[in-house]
Every structure is written in C-alpha cells, then in structure tokens.
Amino acid sequence: MIERREFFATAAGCVLGLALLDPVAALAADDPYLQTVNPELRDLARAILAMGRDEAPLSMATLGARRAGMTRFGRPPRKDVPVEKRVIAGVTGQPDVTVYLVNATTGGARPMIVNTHGGGFVMGDAMGDVAGLQDICAALDAVAISIEYRLAPETTWRGSLEDNYTALKWLHANAASVGGDPARIALLGGSAGGGHAALLAIAARDRGEVPVAFQCLIYPMLDDRTGSTVTPPPQVGHIIWTAPDNRFGWQCFLGREPGLANAPAGGVPARTASLAGLPPAFIGVGSIDLFCDEDVEYARRLNDAGVPAELIVVPGAFHGFDMAAVMDPKNRIAAWFNAARLDALRRGLGIAAAA
Numbered sequence: 001m002i003e004r005r006e007f008f009a010t011a012a013g014c015v016l017g018l019a020l021l022d023p024v025a026a027l028a029a030d031d032p033y034l035q036t037v038n039p040e041l042r043d044l045a046r047a048i049l050a051m052g053r054d055e056a057p058l059s060m061a062t063l064g065a066r067r068a069g070m071t072r073f074g075r076p077p078r079k080d081v082p083v084e085k086r087v088i089a090g091v092t093g094q095p096d097v098t099v100y101l102v103n104a105t106t107g108g109a110r111p112m113i114v115n116t117h118g119g120g121f122v123m124g125d126a127m128g129d130v131a132g133l134q135d136i137c138a139a140l141d142a143v144a145i146s147i148e149y150r151l152a153p154e155t156t157w158r159g160s161l162e163d164n165y166t167a168l169k170w171l172h173a174n175a176a177s178v179g180g181d182p183a184r185i186a187l188l189g190g191s192a193g194g195g196h197a198a199l200l201a202i203a204a205r206d207r208g209e210v211p212v213a214f215q216c217l218i219y220p221m222l223d224d225r226t227g228s229t230v231t232p233p234p235q236v237g238h239i240i241w242t243a244p245d246n247r248f249g250w251q252c253f254l255g256r257e258p259g260l261a262n263a264p265a266g267g268v269p270a271r272t273a274s275l276a277g278l279p280p281a282f283i284g285v286g287s288i289d290l291f292c293d294e295d296v297e298y299a300r301r302l303n304d305a306g307v308p309a310e311l312i313v314v315p316g317a318f319h320g321f322d323m324a325a326v327m328d329p330k331n332r333i334a335a336w337f338n339a340a341r342l343d344a345l346r347r348g349l350g351i352a353a354a355a
Helices: 023-028 032-036 039-052 063-071 126-140 157-173 192-207 243-254 292-304 321-327 332-348
Strands: 006-011 014-019 083-088 097-102 110-116 143-148 180-190 214-218 281-286 309-314
Touching (some): 039 332, 126 143, 126 332, 143 157, 157 180, 157 192, 157 243, 180 192, 192 214, 214 332, 281 332, 292 309
Antiparallel strands (some): 006 014, 083 097, 097 143
C-alpha cells in the first residue's frame, strides 16, 4: 500500500497541495509519457497526471475555482524569519501595491530580492511564495519582498508591470530602513513569476532609475507564441502547464490573441528587440517543460547580447519539478536544482560562499 502523504508543491510558480493516491489510481495514471520523465520524478508526475485527468481546462469559466485551489494549500510561513505586510502608495492613476517584507532588520547592508509569484499570469498570490523566500533569506542573510501584483484578465501586463516596478522602486529607495543594500538587488520568479521578473528587468533597464544586479528566472514564461503559433515538441508540456493553458494565460495577460505577428512593446520578454544592458541571469528549466525551448533561446540571446547568462536544462524534468524537494528532501534532482538556484543568487548578489 502506498503511504498517503500530504505535501506542498510549487506548481506553475504557485503553491499546490497534492496527495499520493492509492495503488489502483496510481497505476491508472501510467502513461507512455512517463517514460520521458526522469525516474526520480516519476512518482510525483504520476500523482499529478492522475489528479488532473478529470480537471476542466483553464478558462474564464473555471478560473475562479482554479484560483481558489491554488491558494488553499500554501506552506505556512516559518516562525523564525520575520514577515510583515506593507502597503506601498501607487503611482498616479495606479492602485496601492501590497508586498510581504521578509527578514527586514535595522542597520546593515544586506542583499535584497524582489520576488514575483507564478500562476500563469492569472492565478497565485504573493503569500504563497513567502515560506520559500524565508528559506532563501535565512540561507543568504538577505531581505526580500513578495509582490501582490494585479492578475490578468482584471488587468493586462501594463498594470502588473507597474505594480512590480512600484515595489522595486520602493525597496531601492527604502533599502537603509530594512537593512538592505540598494546596489545589490536581484529579481526572482518562477514560471509566470519568471516572466514578470524578466519584464521588470527590461523596464528597469529602460527607465534607468533602479539598478538591478541579477535576475534569477526559474522555468520562466517568456514567449506568447509557445502553444499558439509555435507548436511544442510532442514530449513537452504535459504536466501542470500545457499549451492550451499557455494560450489562455497569455491572452488574458496581453488582452489580445497571443502569437500575433507584432507583440506589444514591453509586454513579451522573448520578443524584446534588444537584450543588451540587462543584468546577468540564471535560467533553470526542465527538458520536458513547455517553456524549455523559449528559455534556452532567451539564454542564448542574452549571451549573444553580452549579458552573462547561466542556463541549466534538467533532463526529464517537467514544469514545477522542484516541488519534489518539499515532498522528499532526499530527492537528488530537485535538491540539486534548488541548491544551484541558491548558489546562483549567492554569486549574482556578491555573497561570499559559506566556509
């Protein structure tokens, strides 16, 4: 009998609660696709596939229920790393922005992290990433914010970008009051949060007001053409985030059909004409993630533009595979990937390696 365990998982950058199913259900979830999955991740993949088999596709009709499901199972915050809610005044014509400030202190000049949560541009919330940010801040002696940006389709990319930029600018201006160093700011995000982080890096470069030292993009959602006018390889995009999901997310985010000949300027990272002058980057993705090709291409373009970009492609890993480390701390693939992300942040923020 398979042991039933509750675990918390980052799915499309959001926190998703899953449970291992009984043996009959697990066997029913077997699929030729599983042969493409890294053996260390197959139990998790099997559980996710079985759980989503009867789930209605992401649409306007199902969005409310899917949002509720994404916020139901978040990891509770740690008690040993402080978190406080702050409300930042919005710029003219824009609403106020809520952030969760993690590990702030008085005095010091520690590195700072600006986090944008995932959820396909249409789901998720800032609190869902707080426990993971606490882990990172404790490991790096850093301070961070998680931003409650407005979701699509209630706003398009223009609204959420202004929310994120307002929060970035606030953190930079108030670095001394939270124990941070305004010259050492990293942008961090997974999935749609990685897309937001990439857009924020581009906006910061173009506006020239806030220096960004590093961008850490975890299986980022970068290109509206994927799944719309660009058909992904048959072995990718089966778990957690699919091509139909991607079309829906981008349509809501852009406020128009995705994949058209001309993308709105500033709205799609992969279609930004020049990537020169952006901060150094770390990009990590699985080989069977829907975003694999677009992420590899973005890393290539960054390097070609003279922007140092480290790229990790994990064989047989699907979208959100790093959740396996929460389910099982001994999972070598997920633990290795999470350690690589932490090391990239350490190097990108100029933090001395632990002795």
